[in-house]
Amino acid sequence: MMASLLAAGVSVSAVAPAFYVQAAEGKQVASVSDYQNHAYKDDIDYVLEKRVMWKYADGTFRPNAQITQGQLLTSLVAVMQLKEKAPVAQLPVGHWAKDIYEKSNKAGILAGVPIDPNRLLTKEEASLIVNNAWKPYHGGIWPGTTNYQHLIARRILPKVWGQTPESPFTRAEAAKVFKFLHIEYNGIVVGRKVADQFHNSLKVTNGVLVGNGPSPKGLTIKGTILKKDGSTIYLKNGMAIKVKATDVQRMVIMVFIPGKPEDVATYSYNELPKLTRVNEMIKKYD
Structure with missing residues (x-):
């Protein structure tokens, strides 16, 4: 996976959001975790170790904060190790998210997604983006389900009483999703190679x-x-x-x-x- 944020193609500048700055500048971070007792602690530890999500400059992860569209796409690009690009005219040259969005666009992740890096995502909006990304690897969503219901049905996310598709999608939930996807993506890459080896022997x-x-x-x-x-x-x-x-x-x-x-x-x-x-x-x- 990505060795650093720069390897993900992220351009860090004065206008970059705080969650990039810590990874790029190596600032001293808080010694006490703000997610130590969170139900998704193991998932958060995993995505931080694999460098598919990052802490803020003050060392916090902010597990209950609502994730932005730009943050979600940045993690997907890292998980999928995307490199090819397609233009995204809605973002000007020099915008901190342009590289990420162009890689996402080439992969078909932005289908049906309004471009807004700072948009706070609902569960359904985040699930649409995830399912767009995963369509080449696992096909479309199950018939008769919403994007959010599909993530639940595939056991990527647990069903939580009282939560709806319009509820906020948190950074902790994103960590749980990205741990699942990181493991599955690498498994699919290896699995396809093995299947190719079998096919070539026939x-x-x-x-x-x-x-x-x-x-x-x-x-x-x-x-x-x-x-x-x-x-x-x-x-x-x-x-x-x-x-x-x-x-x-x-x-x-x-x-x-x-x-x-x-x-x-x-x-x-x-x-x-x-x-x-x-x-x-x-x-x-x-």
């Missing part, structure tokens, strides 16, 4: 499908080969595949990372002997 020779299940350290490979006679072959780490291609109805490979029950990469093969694959991670929520 070939059909004389009507026989052959390939090798990868054995990635610390990851778990699961999958199935469903045969037309109703029988099933179960895939696992390091397993060699050899089966008559025309006997296969469907093949699926899934990759799991430690501590996360959901798969981080899933691909299906539905047209054997053609080796065409479908990214089910994107498909299943659309």
Whole structure:
């Protein structure tokens, strides 16, 4: 992940908000945490360590403060390690947030989002931005749900009694979301590489499908080969595949990372002997 705020492409200047200044200038911070007893303390510690959220110049995190649009986007850019840009005409040259917004725009994160770096976000507004960012990795939101409900349904955020989509979205809640996304994003990157390794090992020779299940350290490979006679072959780490291609109805490979029950990469093969694959991670929520 980002080694420093500058590596995230943030231009720190006199007009930059306080939460950038501490990271850039290394000012002495308060020794007593203002989130020590917060329910999301572990999440806040995680995002600070991974440098996807930052403290203010006085050393406080301000967990109950309502997060701004600019802060949320800055963290998303850091989590996703975005580098490519698309112009954002609403922000003038030299504006502290222009770089962040242009990277967000290129990634499609700003779809349906009114540009205002200082806007204090509601839960629904923040959830829209998060779901926009995650669409290329996990597909769209579940049918019939709001953006905020989707984050709850995916267990990215807990449901809190009395909170509505129009309630303020706090920095502590953002920390919980970004911890989840940071772990998932890195898992997806690794999972896709493993799935590519599996895909590249596959070939059909004389009507026989052959390939090798990868054995990635610390990851778990699961999958199935469903045969037309109703029988099933179960895939696992390091397993060699050899089966008559025309006997296969469907093949699926899934990759799991430690501590996360959901798969981080899933691909299906539905047209054997053609080796065409479908990214089910994107498909299943659309």
